[in-house]
Amino acid sequence: MSVLESAAFDDAIRNPDNAFHLMVIKDVPRRVRVYAGDVLLAESENALRVLEVGKSVYDPVIYVPESDLRADFSPLDKSTYCPIKGDASYVALDGEELAWVYKTPLDMTRRLAGHYAFWPSKVRLVEGD
Secondary structure, eight states: OOGGGSGGGTTOEEETTEEEEEEEEEEOOSOEEEEETTEEEEEESSOEEEEEESSSBOOOEEEEEGGGBOSOOEEEEEEEEETTTEEEEEEEETTEEEEEEOSSOOGGGGGGTTEEEEOTTTSEEEEOO
């Protein structure tokens, strides 16, 4: 049995075309705040943490509901496709791309609908008080 076949991944969402591309969506049990410098981008008690394994093991990503955004983001003319999540749209603040959103994700990941994820290298994430 491989690590990706262990009980820890029983509830994983799997790419139907590649069993080794999978993700787990977990509720974040604490308040989350996302900053770019000193600017508060989002504050949420309903954030989700996504753990994904694909071409590599990706850093965990926090997804925040749109209603919890605190900054005025501008849409970018950019999109990408993920075989697990669907089509992502990207947003910027003051011209810098900071986040993406799956407005209409695939059925298997519909929990992510309308949740914004932030590039970990471009923001500061604070969990808890």
